Amino acid sequence: MSQTFHEFVVHRSPALSRTAYLLTGDHQLAEDLLQSALARTYRHWRRIRDGDPEAYVRRVMYHQQVSWWRRRRFTERLEADPAPAQAGHPDPSDAAALRVTLAAALRQLTPRQRAVLVLRFYEDLTEAQVAAVLGCSVGTVKRHGHDALVRLRAVAPELVDPVPERSAR
Structure with missing residues (x-):
């Protein structure tokens, strides 16, 4: 070697x-x-x-x-059903449950969608760089990224932080 x-x-x-x-x-x-x-x-x-x-x-x-x-x-499916935490007493397993939920949700994506999300959000590459790595167009990267995020929101809505509504003035 x-x-x-x-x-x-x-x-x-x-x-x-x-x-x-x-x-x-x-x-x-x-x-x-x-x-x-x-x-x-x-x-x-x-x-x-x-x-x-x-x-x-x-x-x-x-x-x-x-x-x-x-x-x-x-596909392997990992089911997580954590017990709800009591008010004032944070459950130390919440972080682990979140990781399990995220892993299960990611496994429900296609390999191409997962690759786009990993490259964009974990590797912090631009859409053009992702397209070069995957050998496809920037539009394809955008489409797979969009579809992957929509799918993640559908299969694991608990991963999405609710956006607080603005008060009417």
């Missing part, structure tokens, strides 16, 4: 692992996805090492996840 590839893997794996988890929603699948992407990257390392190898790995992960999803076509 080349020294530069080894250094890249050591330094960038934690961030790439988080992205893989957001794409898959499962720690073991995320590890498999990252390992697969790094194996593909290693084959082309001489060609991409001087450019932006992290962007290359991310692109491989996004495309690999869609490929896996198309082959499997099954």
Whole structure:
């Protein structure tokens, strides 16, 4: 293994692992996805090492996840039914319940919608950058992003903070 590839893997794996988890929603699948992407990257390392190898790995992960999803076509559902917190006594499991609800809602999106949301809101990329990574138009990114947010609001309305109404003056 080349020294530069080894250094890249050591330094960038934690961030790439988080992205893989957001794409898959499962720690073991995320590890498999990252390992697969790094194996593909290693084959082309001489060609991409001087450019932006992290962007290359991310692109491989996004495309690999869609490929896996198309082959499997099954969904796991994680049901969360937390007990309501009593007034004045915040429930310490609220944060965990929110994460479970968000993970379950994200699993109900298509892989492309999930990828757009991860790139836009977790990776903080612009719509043009997302389009370049996914190999589609900016309009497609906007459409998938819009559809994903509409779907999230429908399947998990508890994730949406109500906007306080303005008082009439």
